[in-house]
Amino acid sequence: MTPSRQAAAAAVIRTAAIAVAALSLVALAPLGRAGSAAAQEVTLTVHHFLSAKAVTQAEFLEPWAARLEEASEGRLAFEFFPSMAMGGAPPELYQQARDGVADIIWTVLGYTPGVFPRASVFNLPSVHGGSATVTNLAIRDLMDSGALAADFADVHPLLVHVHSGQALHTTAVPVRTIDDVRGLKLRVPSRSGTWMIEAMGAEPVSMPVPELPQALSRGVLDGAFIPFEVARPLRVIDIACCHTELAGGQRFGTTTFLLAMNKDRYESLPDDLRAILDAHTGPDFAREAGRIWDTVEPQVMDMARQRGNEIIRLSPAASAPFLEAFQVAEDRWLAEAAERGLDGAAVLAAAKAAVARHADEAPE
Structure with a gap:
């Protein structure tokens, strides 16, 4: 190759090298943001036992996921699997999160008895703050303080929360006194719910909530303790004749959920x-x-009224025997905590104090 051609070739090589370097700089510049974003996009699976139309997914989880997707500029995405679409039964959801079968789960603490001995205090009917907002903030206080941390050591808790409290929905018997409950077969919402139902003289029946409509329709159950919010997607307001709550709108405890x-x-x-x-x-x-x-x-309560169902609110006198059953459940929870070596009295006192602190956030 002649010197002139060698020089020309060298110039081409230098030009190419400069172009490659420039392209490299362009490619590297966004790596702190867009380039790494492409490499770090994450899709998280979300598994739960209710339908896609239930409040849990449609009004709670989907809007939350949308906010996260927006805040991450699309780097976080979520894929929902309602109605146990990823397989298994509702009591297995906690294990699925623990073992990585699903990235995120939403479940009931009571589906895995004994796993959450501290957080289960919020299932007690004597602890529930009368609204989901009040009780959720009380739970958050105890989560932030570390009082409940040992219960969730094997997963990363995103939220521990409750619903607005359980009314008693019955298919044939209007419940106006505790005598009306005696002998009825009632779906139990939790272990402490079992104690409450037994103290009422009724028969507790444990089953995941998706099985409830068929059990009520076939007479396997006479009633169930669930919120109206759950009674809507499960069509319990179509099956039940009557819905009972205590004086002042107080409910029969609540159910504690885990995201x-x-x-x-x-x-x-x-x-x-x-x-x-x-x-x-x-x-x-x-x-x-x-x-x-x-x-x-209250929206679903209005739907039940429009169907001609009876909404029964007990008088203080009629409520009193039910409150005695609440105390029985609390005493048994304390005894079980002591058997586990836990200071149940301290946990219970902290839960009640936290609920009282947030009482002014209850809806009017």
Whole structure:
């Protein structure tokens, strides 16, 4: 090759090298944001036991996921699997989150008895703050203080929350006194619910809530303790004749729910995505969950009235024997906590104090 051609070739090589370097700089410049975003996009599976139309997914989880997707500029995405679409039975959801079968699950603490001995205090009818908002914020206080941390060591809890409280829905017997309950077969919402029902002289029957409509229709059950919010998607308001609550609208306790993420999956997220997730699972999230459930409850009660169902609110005198059953459940919870070596009295006192602190946030 002649010197002139060698020079020309060298110039071409230098030009090409400069172009490659320039392209490399262009490619590297966004790696702190868009380039890494493409490499760090995360789709999280969300598994639960209710239908896609239930309040849990349609009004609670989907809007939450949309906010996270927006805050992460599309780097976080969510794929929902309602009605146990990923397989298994509702009592297996906690294990699925723990073992990584699903990234995120929403479940009932009572489906895995004994796993949440501290947090189960919020199932007690004597603890429930009369609204989901009040009780959710009380739970959040105890979560933030670490009082409940040992219960959730094997997963990453995103939210522990309750619904607005359980009314008693019966298919044939209007419940106006505790005598009306005696001998009835009633679906039990939790272990402490079993104690409450037994103290009322009724027969507790344990089953996941999706099985409830068929059990009521076939007479396997005479009634169930669930909120109206759940009674709507399960069509219990179409099956039941009557719905009972206590004086002042007090309910028969509540059910405590868990929105949890597989621990390894959470810890594998990039730091900035973990920060976004954390920012959207704080006290405001607990407050919003409470508002959603507290808003839906009276709406479904109106639907039941429009169907001609009877809404029964007991007098203080008629409520008193039920409150005695509440105390029996509390005493048994304390005894069981002591058998486990837990200071149940301290947990119970902390829960009641937290509920009292947030009492002014109850809906009017």
